[in-house]
Amino acid sequence: MSLYSPLFGAYDSVEKVAGEGDNAMEVIEVNYDTDSMDDFIVPDAPCDLGRQLQQCQPAGHAEAMGRISGTPHGKEKSAEQMDAIVAICRQRGDMLVVMRTGGGKSMLWEIPPLIGFEGISIVVCPFKILLDEQYERCDAAGVRSHNYSISKVVPENVQNIFVQVEHVGSDAFVQLLASPMGQRIKRIFVDELHDVAHGHPKRRPRWDVLARQFSALSAKIILMTATCPPLAVPHFLKPFDMRPKDVLTIRGPTDRPEIGLHAIRVLPTLQNVPLHQIVRALHDRLEQHERMLVFFNTKREAEMFAKASGSAVFHSDLWEAGNTKAYNLDRWDSGDTKVMACTTAFTQGINRPHVRFVVVFEPDLGLLVTMQMVGRAGRDGVESHAFLVGTSTTMPYAVKGIGAYQCNFLTVQLMLTNQCRVYTSMKYLNRVGMPYECKDHPSRVPCDNCDPFGMIHKSACAASKITTGPIQKLWAPLATEAAAPSLLTPGHGAKVRAVPAFARRQTRRTELPTGATCRHTA
Template identity: 25%
Template sequence: MLRKVNLEAKLREMMGSMAELRGQQKQGLQAIMRREPRVLMVMKTGGGKSLMYMMPAHCSVEGVTVVVVPLRSLQEYQGRRCKQAGLNVAQWSDTKKVRTAQAVLITPESAVTKAFGRFMNEKVSMGLLESVVIDECHIILDSIYGWRFKVLELMELCEGECQLVYLTSTLPHKDMPAFWRGSGLDPTDVLMLRDNTSRANVAYRVIEYPTEDEDEAVQKLVEEKLRQYSGIGQIVVYCRSIKQCITLGGVLKCPMYFREVGSEDEKRGILQNLAKGQERVFVATHALGLGIDAAGIRGVLLVGVKAKMKDYGQERRAQ
């Protein structure tokens, strides 16, 4: 049974002999493995949220864990993380049937298709659906790309049939009433665990400049940061729009990342270069901000004021 698993030993088996549980990871894993019906975990970026589904899935002999991720780029990234941990993982494709996997990664758009509905019904009828995990669950607060409604459709599909696990690093206390309403959850039915999400090693700085000098101001700041982190570290510049991203990418002569930047293979290559530290400077829209961790990032520049404070939390990647 999952509840009898030695968590520390399993972690070392998956992640190496020096790995250890941090923060609320142990409490979260214990809750998931004892089959709490509804679990919500708020943990800081880089705090190990992915372990909340990777370890239970790794321990399950025949069952499958479904992980809903908001972007295909994040699906690719999480897929690599799972494989590195020795997990049998599949990325759902509407054109290729998934047969066996410990974890299935899927976007909200694909999660509400008839093909995936048949897959879910099959696993439920065979008693093999372990849990459905909503990664970056704060997207329920937004209506971008219709994510909120697609996630709610999926919840209706599996309501009462399996465990639901919600993971995020960005869900402040003031947003909780809206989250409960938007998710259709009753807070009295949910086990909530909140870790410390503050980052002591992150410093914020605001720079004012004339609007007409924006490109020049960004270029000078990037050059300053490259000198500050000479030979090490990367700089990511977040833009308000695709148009701005393309403009600054040309000014800085660096790779760009946004939703329509290229094919899936091309986007995968850009993300791999970011993760491997092969490029010093990137410009991107918020499409890069959801759950992508790159240890080499030392500076994050956000061009313009954002309407939602939680977006800053998603895009702060300084280590």
């Protein structure tokens, strides 16, 4: 099996790797003959995805790119995005697409109808807020879309149907699949695939129903996520009755080069004073439009922090008048407080572009969930920072096997390693050949191990040493922007780092990760 792209040349044949028989995995390896790692995917001259799509559909591509991007020439965000679009348009079968947060996965279901491909696409998203945003964006691009959570009456001329996991098992949806309209379903996009393994326990049986329903159809299934370690692929595919050797996998690096990773160990205190001090120190560096998230493992912890600090709070059980999720989001968005204390509920489809700091307190929910929290930062591509703050003094035992990625042992390794934290996280989440250290790319925002004397890290560490004293409220906006120095530079108004160019191009390899371990410090 081979693919071709006019921009990047011929793809190598898809190879079987990672074991024998059912455990063999198909991946695409792209050769870049003349391009360096420092180049952008998109050259300065206009280069639209229509050139790639000409191989699939000769007409309408320029208009489609313009509708989606809002510019005369739509441009791909990464090689992985372009690979996936070409493969979908060539109907290459079931696929697994792993792309970093903000990598442009939505274009995968927007392109086919806009360039004239027949058939209906179903787009599944487990999070209603995100699903509504996806529907509105797709509809605005000119795709005839339908939000099934709003109305169960689907128009005959529909092109994309947006559904939640809960909808698929309903009698009405089963009847839709069995109707003549159901026979026109050609593509099924399942977004946020990691929710299968890490979502709410009550939603897991519904995922099983969804997988059974869609696996029985002849439509191509495209599974998408930002976090799926290579060793976890069989686990993620199992509910859909898929095997790695039967799935075309397109995988890009998951690193977010605009986010600096930090880890701080603090002394446990009754009121978590060191945590409050860290948050206050970071809060005072925020500019007027910038925001901050503090993640907790439980609703009770988030509420206690919010009550003590005056910050907003967000979790799945906010319903009382004057303290709903909408009320707290409005407080946070409006700037009444720049800090949101939250649980993993905030990772379920809520994205804001100007989150500069993310603090994860006592990260104990596994590496994938932790990195989903970290990924809330820097959505606008501007330098941001994520802090893992822990009080634990012992490491959990290691769990071996395919489910090891779920264990918080890997998160503890990320916290305790004296190696580059970027390399340590990428080692588990990416294929061999993709992980790199901060020092390999000077334009990347360094982690604290690679830049222990960085201004942001030093100020947070100094604050963490304070174990007594009053907890200051965080609801009052800063008096003037001058009172809040620029987050990332010594002088207010100085230039901040944008997304490093090297992050726009990565060479994908066919090797699987080895069992290499990282070093620890006591």
